[in-house]
Amino acid sequence: xxxxxxxxxxxxxxxxxxxxxxxxxxxxxxxxxxxxxxxxxxxxxxxxxxxxxxxxxxxxxxxxxxxxxxxxxxxxxxxxxxxxxxxxxxxxxxxxxxxxxxxxxxxxxxxxx
Amino acid sequence: xxxxxxxxxxxxxxxxxxxxxxxxxxxxxxxxxxxxxxxxxxxxxxxxxxxxxxxxxxxxxxxxxxxxxxxxxxxxxxxxxxxxxxxxxxxxxxxxxxxxxxxxxxxxxxxx
Numbered sequence: 001x002x003x004x005x006x007x008x009x010x011x012x013x014x015x016x017x018x019x020x021x022x023x024x025x026x027x028x029x030x031x032x033x034x035x036x037x038x039x040x041x042x043x044x045x046x047x048x049x050x051x052x053x054x055x056x057x058x059x060x061x062x063x064x065x066x067x068x069x070x071x072x073x074x075x076x077x078x079x080x081x082x083x084x085x086x087x088x089x090x091x092x093x094x095x096x097x098x099x100x101x102x103x104x105x106x107x108x109x110x111x112x113x
Numbered sequence: 114x115x116x117x118x119x120x121x122x123x124x125x126x127x128x129x130x131x132x133x134x135x136x137x138x139x140x141x142x143x144x145x146x147x148x149x150x151x152x153x154x155x156x157x158x159x160x161x162x163x164x165x166x167x168x169x170x171x172x173x174x175x176x177x178x179x180x181x182x183x184x185x186x187x188x189x190x191x192x193x194x195x196x197x198x199x200x201x202x203x204x205x206x207x208x209x210x211x212x213x214x215x216x217x218x219x220x221x222x223x224x225x
Binding site for chain 2: 035037042043044045046047050091093098099100101102103104105106
């Protein structure tokens with residue numbers, strides 16, 4: 001069964017520092033996709049970054065990078081130079097071979113000034 | 114361009130009633146998915162529609178149903194509401210099924 005695990009319910013980071021949000025996944029599919037979304041208090045889910053299971057390079061999008069370790073089945077999100085506006089819930093998600101999506105329980109990130 | 118639009122934003126219903134939520138995807142997107150988000154269960158996939166056909170379905174009872182129209186707009190219906198149906202219902206659209214989804218702001222349903 002597909003499963004996404006985010007073990008950090010809450011995280012604090014100092015403004016301008018980098019932070020890593022953990023995500024591990026469990027699947028026997030060979031082809032899958034990994035996503036990170038940000039959900040501010042307004043409720044809208046904002047797409048941040050995508051990594052395909054066959055992509056050899058780690059995905060990067062501005063201050064976001066995805067540390068993809070396929071053998072360990074981990075897809076950690078790294079946010080560099082944290083900003084106050086980064087305070088939000090962050091969800092890791094996986095798309096399986098059947099295009100079904102599975103979400104982790106989320107990590108609440110608080111950026112301190 | 115306009116994002117994913119969900120209406121209404123907030124809704125209060127009584128147990129036993131039914132409710133219909135609406136989602137207008139980004140123009141050109143043909144895939145629409147629905148999710149239920151609760152503090153206890155997190156984000157759970159309800160169903161996905163592509164070109165008016167249900168492509169995927171999550172593990173929800175038959176009280177939860179949906180449809181997609183020819184213009185890709187989608188509706189979700191919940192019949193015989195229960196207190197446990199109180200949640201944020203999120204709709205997401207994508208160009209293709211399984212693609213990178215763009216989410217709407219959600220409809221917060223409260224069942225009393």
